[in-house]
Amino acid sequence: MSRLTTAQALVRFLACQFCERDGVEERLFAGCFGIFGHGNVAGVGQALQETPALRYYQSRNEQAMVHTAAAYARMKNRLSTFACTTSVGPGATNMITAAAGATINRLPVLLLPGDIFARRNVAPVLQQLESEHSQDVSVNDCFRPVSRYWDRIMRPEQLTTALPEAMRVLTSPEQTGTVTLCLPEDVQAEAHDYPDALFEKRVWRVPRPPPESDLVARAAELIRAAVRPLVVAGGGVIYSDATPALDAFARATGIPVAESQAGKGSLPFDHPQSLGAVGATGTLAGNRIAADADLVIGIGTRWSDFTTASKTAFQHPAVRFINVNIADFDAHKHAGLPLRADARAALEALSAAVRGYQVPRAHAERIATVRAEWDAEVERLVSGAGTARPSQAEVIGAVNAAAGPKGVVVCAAGSLPGDLHKLWRPRDPKSYHLEYGYSCMGYEVAGGLGVAMADPDRPVFVMVGDASYLMMSGEIVTAVQEGVKLTIVLIDNHGFGSIGSLSESVGSARFGCEYRARGADGQLSGAALPIDYVANAASLGACAVRATSARDLATALAEAKSAPGVSVVVVESDPSLKVGGYDSWWDVPPAEVSTMDAVKAARAAWEEAVKKERDYL
Ligand SMILES: Cc1ncc(C[n+]2csc(CCOP(=O)(O)OP(=O)(O)O)c2C)c(N)n1
Numbered sequence: 001m002s003r004l005t006t007a008q009a010l011v012r013f014l015a016c017q018f019c020e021r022d023g024v025e026e027r028l029f030a031g032c033f034g035i036f037g038h039g040n041v042a043g044v045g046q047a048l049q050e051t052p053a054l055r056y057y058q059s060r061n062e063q064a065m066v067h068t069a070a071a072y073a074r075m076k077n078r079l080s081t082f083a084c085t086t087s088v089g090p091g092a093t094n095m096i097t098a099a100a101g102a103t104i105n106r107l108p109v110l111l112l113p114g115d116i117f118a119r120r121n122v123a124p125v126l127q128q129l130e131s132e133h134s135q136d137v138s139v140n141d142c143f144r145p146v147s148r149y150w151d152r153i154m155r156p157e158q159l160t161t162a163l164p165e166a167m168r169v170l171t172s173p174e175q176t177g178t179v180t181l182c183l184p185e186d187v188q189a190e191a192h193d194y195p196d197a198l199f200e201k202r203v204w205r206v207p208r209p210p211p212e213s214d215l216v217a218r219a220a221e222l223i224r225a226a227v228r229p230l231v232v233a234g235g236g237v238i239y240s241d242a243t244p245a246l247d248a249f250a251r252a253t254g255i256p257v258a259e260s261q262a263g264k265g266s267l268p269f270d271h272p273q274s275l276g277a278v279g280a281t282g283t284l285a286g287n288r289i290a291a292d293a294d295l296v297i298g299i300g301t302r303w304s305d306f307t308t309a310s311k312t313a314f315q316h317p318a319v320r321f322i323n324v325n326i327a328d329f330d331a332h333k334h335a336g337l338p339l340r341a342d343a344r345a346a347l348e349a350l351s352a353a354v355r356g357y358q359v360p361r362a363h364a365e366r367i368a369t370v371r372a373e374w375d376a377e378v379e380r381l382v383s384g385a386g387t388a389r390p391s392q393a394e395v396i397g398a399v400n401a402a403a404g405p406k407g408v409v410v411c412a413a414g415s416l417p418g419d420l421h422k423l424w425r426p427r428d429p430k431s432y433h434l435e436y437g438y439s440c441m442g443y444e445v446a447g448g449l450g451v452a453m454a455d456p457d458r459p460v461f462v463m464v465g466d467a468s469y470l471m472m473s474g475e476i477v478t479a480v481q482e483g484v485k486l487t488i489v490l491i492d493n494h495g496f497g498s499i500g501s502l503s504e505s506v507g508s509a510r511f512g513c514e515y516r517a518r519g520a521d522g523q524l525s526g527a528a529l530p531i532d533y534v535a536n537a538a539s540l541g542a543c544a545v546r547a548t549s550a551r552d553l554a555t556a557l558a559e560a561k562s563a564p565g566v567s568v569v570v571v572e573s574d575p576s577l578k579v580g581g582y583d584s585w586w587d588v589p590p591a592e593v594s595t596m597d598a599v600k601a602a603r604a605a606w607e608e609a610v611k612k613e614r615d616y617l
């Protein structure tokens with residue numbers, strides 16, 4: 001028996017958890033991020049101080065530290081993550097946004113918010129939400145819908161049953177996401193005699209369940225009968241380390257592969273079967289092949305509306321789906337043949353089952369043609385139009401070149417994700433890190449920190465819009481504190497380029513989307529806001545420069561690459577040069593009634609376009 005506080009027992013337990021897959025073992029928790037307040041300083045804070053085996057990392061914002069943990073976990077293919085400790089009240093609820101992001105993106109993070117006194121006698125304590133109907137409610141109940149496992153530790157001994165459940169969920173490829181253990185402030189500091197077995201090294205093995213052989217045989221029949229089959233690769237391909245198996249399957253069969261945001265990089269861009277992005281932000285190649293595919297093999301994808309172009313991407317009247325997925329939930333989407341399995345195991349089984357099959361010659365020829373067309377289009381876009389200010393596509397091309405084959409681009413929201421999905425040319429499965437399950441503004445810098453911490457040998461390039469940067473850039477300070485090298489490319493287009501375009505498309509003429517002072521007409525129509533991003537980044541400890549031309553940008557990126565610490569390159573892009581949409585659509589309904597002609601026109605166009613949406617039953 002060891003007499004420890006709840007917090008000491010928790011921290012000691014976390015320090016001896018390991019994860020193993022394919023015989024490779026690593027620590028499940030690389031450390032614990034935290035911001036202390038009265039709700040955790042004397043509990044988890046004290047325990048971390050006493051147990052340096054679980055290293056403590058400071059953060060600037062509770063939301064940011066959860067983004068960092070999620071990005072780290074993604075870079076580690078979900079085999080390792082961070083714990084995150086907060087105070088009670090606002091410190092805790094600050095994590096909710098990123099908790100939702102981790103669950104939506106199926107990434108493991110362990111959240112340890114402080115909670116109100118279990119003892120209750122001194123209630124209401126500072127920052128307590130009171131309820132007239134129950135004393136068993138706190139703001140931490142808001143974590144329930146965004147957590148895959150949620151618990152409140154009301155007595156010290158509850159840890160012995162809660163912790164194994166929490167670890168099971170974190171390390172389950174099917175169930176993983178946010179795990180929240182709420183820790184009442186008084187319980188954290190309370191001592192108990194814990195069994196020593198709780199603190200023995202535990203190894204959580206991540207399985208690779210094979211697909212059922214009957215279902216493999218049925219899938220093989222569907223593939224052999226298909227005339228224009230297509231694979232859509234999602235994040236599951238990369239997490240499962242299935243990219244070599246996908247390469248072998250695609251080469252042997254000739255079946256083309258399109259990619260979701262999370263799946264981009266599943267194949268190198270110059271692979272003969274790679275079509276790049278598909279869906280609302282798809283490439284010409286991906287969307288053309290998708291439109292008349294008669295069989296779609298989704299692998300490790302959750303079929304978001306961006307991937308399906310709001311259910312318009314697949315127009316073949318008899319299209320069928322096979323869903324290779326570790327999660328039953330995703331495997332059953334679109335009435336697909338549910339091939340529940342680890343992606344790598346399933347690809348190996350499918351390769352064996354369809355040996356000898358090759359796509360029809362016409363399909364192979366079409367794939368080669370659309371690939372060549374798209375390659376020329378990317379080349380045109382990233383080469384720029386010789387304008388004074390570079391286009392966003394040109395900036396992407398320059399960053400892609402500077403990043404090299406192993407460099408990682410990190411992004412989340414704005415107009416960059418769509419352009420990156422189309423234009424980034426990955427050569428490595430971990431070189432494209434786009435948080436697009438939640439597309440959370442503010443993820444970029446915090447996420448970039450997590451990526452760089454997970455793999456310090458790769459150059460990491462965060463690409464971020466001005467508005468996202470303003471929302472959350474404080475983790476520059478954490479990167480400086482930890483000596484982490486990071487390059488941040490900030491694209492200044494004076495506000496919301498993305499939502500500005502969307503606003504135009506729904507007839508609203510960029511209302512409220514530009515960063516302008518209040519004008520004489522009472523609207524936000526005045527002068528551009530005088531925000532000095534270079535000075536802002538420099539004040540946080542970064543080495544910051546402005547690039548005013550494509551040539552400047554190339555020089556700044558080269559300098560950033562060899563400089564230590566955090567480098568920020570601010571570049572003003574030419575917003576008139578946009579990347580088009582390639583046969584794509586995204587369902588954003590304009591107002592059904594309005595006095596504005598532009599809105600009426602947008603609604604009429606939408607009513608036509610929405611007819612293309614299909615049910616896959
Ligand atoms: C936290 C959060 N709030 C709001 C949004 C909606 N949103 C999506 S993109 C965007 C504007 C982003 O502007 P910026 O970062 O400058 O990128 P740009 O669109 O200019 O490329 C907004 C407000 C979001 N995705 N996340």
Ligand SMILES: [Mg+2]
Nearest residue numbers: 465466495497
């Ligand atoms: Mg912007």
